[in-house]
Structures are given as structure tokens and as C-alpha cells.
Amino acid sequence: MNWDFDFITNGQMVYFLQGAKWTLIISLASVVLGVIFGSLLTLLKRSKIKIFKFVSSAYVEIVRGTPLLLQIFIVYFGLSNVLNINELLAVIIALSLNSSAYVSELIRAGIEAVDKGQMEAARSLGMTEAMAMRKIVIPQAIKNILPAIGNEFVAIIKESSMASTLGVAELMYAANVVSTKSFNKTETLIMSAVFYFVMTFSLGRLIKYIERRMKVSDTN
Template identity: 35%
Template sequence: MILDILLSSYPLFLKASWLTLKLTAVALLLGCGVGLIIAFFRISSSKVLNYIAHIYITVIRGTPLIVQIAILYFGISNLVTLSQFWAGAIALAVHNGAYIAEIFRGAIQSIDRGQMEASRSLGMSYPLAMRRIVLPQAFRRAIPSLGNQFIIGLKDSSLVAYVGMQDLWGTGLSEAASNYRQLETYMVVGLYYLVMITIFTYFVNRLEGRLATGRAPKKQAKDNSVAA
């Protein structure tokens, strides 16, 4: 029964779930850094930087994640001695960075160009105007898409099990091989993933709601001024 596996193996699965969450958090944090850099390459006037970003995004989006993890994992391990955790996190960061780059690029380009021009006319440098004026608004607009990508990243992290890491899915594979109850074990693993993603989705929705609430008074004030 599923309940038997839940009760007998929960310490093992809780530990594996914590490892999965840490791996996902580190990978997505690194992926955001990579994505932001590639997004700047994409909107840069430099053809070389645009070409580099285009090739990177094309290769990542055009090849399976499991292939990327295997190539990056074994490639990194041949060059530098890294733990499975860090090798897996870097591989996932490289993958997620391509998708996060497009999210950031779209969010940055959605900001009215007049705001950058007005900032430059006030004496701000381009980097300063980008940091103080454009990026805060772009991050706000990117929150829904980033939330979806983070959820996808959490589920995709299960693929590191195939390079030997004992995350939640890797632990589930090991348990199923030892107890010969594959269906029930996999359903328990799915339940753990469902709980984690449901909790994360709740917090993302709360964050979106707070950001939307923060914009409401300004809109209302503008409507009142027009009515007056």
C-alpha cells in the first residue's frame, strides 16, 4: 500500500526532498545570473554578443535536457573536481539560463523606451538608468513567467538522478529497486513533488497578488486625477 511506503520511508524521502529543493534553488539562482547576462547580450547593439546569445539559446532549447546534463556533468567532472551537487546545479543552471534569458529580454523590452531616454536626459549613465529605472519594472513584469520557469526547473531537477545523484527521484528509483513496489513508490515520489510545487505555486501567486495590489493605488490615483 502507498500508506505503508509513506510511513516507512518518509525520513529518507524528506531528506531527498530537502536536497532537491537546495539543488533547485542554487540552480535557479545561478540560472537567473546567466539569464540576465544573456538577456543583455540579446539586447546589445554588438553583433558579436547577439550572435553568442543566439547560439547559446538555440543549442539549449534545441537539445534534450538529459543530454545537456550528461554532457555538462561529465565535461565539468573531467576538467574540475566537483561534487555531484555542484556539477548537477551548474548543468541545470546552464539549461534554465536560456529560458530565463528570454523572459528577462521580453520584460526589459516591454518597458517604454521613453523612460530610458528620460533617465539619460537627467544625466544618468546607461547602466545606472538600467539598474534604477528599467530593471525594477522589468523584474516586476517577469515574476509570473519566472514563477512558471521555477516550477518547471523544480520538476526538471529530477533528471540529475540519471547521473547518480540521490535527489528525490533518485531516491525513489533506489527504493523501488529494493522493495519491488515500483508503482506505489513512484506514486509516493509524485506526491512529494506535488506538495512542493503546490506550496511554491501558492507563494508565487501571493507575490503576484501583492505586486498587483501595489500597482492598484497608483492607477486609482491616476483615474481620480483624470476625473477631476
């Protein structure tokens, strides 16, 4: 087998660089919105109002029980005629809604990992439950879930490849464009794999560094 990577030197690498840029933009936007929506889901799930708990729990189960690609299609074909959204926005919305279901579970687990005695101690000092959550529980829960949120970011980077099915010019779409121009399908896929690895590996190292820094700050 003779591999041909001439596209690296003939100016077509710009497609991969642009694709990687859009992959990171899509992933970052989706994670940020996923954390916001996930936090709201957690509040609803912890609510004393049963209908809120039911709706949030049902949403999480439905999202986690259906394929992401199906969710992207539902958002795009379901909302494009109503709200006139483009493919990029549809992908970001779908990834955000998908991520929020997983992030809400991470936040819930982070809150539950905080010793319940701290809430009781805060209440005994005259704090309301909301104040104790805001000042005592949530800051500790954030420390617990930050590494997991980072891992969710890594997962979203890989899952964003499904945006190519709608023609969004992210990394996989770029690989398809270059393979069409160069007729080197395997080589362009290998190059896109290198880009994904560099992004996810670098982010993984950053997450490990943050974890170590957090452990050091906890011991001081």
C-alpha cells in the same frame, strides 16, 4: 490490484524526505545561478558589439534546442575529467546553464515591456543610458518577470528529477531506493508524485500571492 504502502510506516519515508530536501536545494541553487547567468546573457544580447550578440543568441538557441538530459551528460562527462566535479555539482551546473537560456529571454521580454518613453524621458533629464536602465527600466522589468521566474523555479523542480540518472540522491532516486527495498514500484512512484505535487503546488500558490501583492502595490 492490491497496493501496499507499508513503507510509509516502516521508516523508509526518511528517504523521500531527504530526497525532497535535495530536490529543493538543487532547484534553488540552479534558479539563482540561472538568473545570474541569464542576466549576463541579456547584457551580452543587448550589447552593441556584434560578436557578443551572436554568441549569446547562439547559446540560447542551442540550449533551448537540445534535451536537458543530454546537457547534463555533456557537463558531467565533459567536465568531470577536467575539473573533477561530482555528480551533484554537474547537475546544478547543467540545470543552471539550461535555466539561464530561458531566464535571459524572460529578462529581455521584461525590459522590452517597459514603455520606451520612460527611457527617453530619463535621457532627457540628463541620465546616461546605463543609469536610466539601472534606476528606471530594470526595477520595472523585475516586477514584470518575477512571476515568470517563479514559474521557472517550478519547472526546475520537475526537471531536477533527471539528476537521478547520475545517482544524485534527489526525490526520484529516493523513490528508486525505496522501491528496491520494498518491491513496491508503483506505490513509491505515487508517493514521489505526491511530494512533487506538494512542492510545486505550494510554490505556485506563493507565486500567485506575490503577483496579487504586486498588483495591489501598483494600484496604490
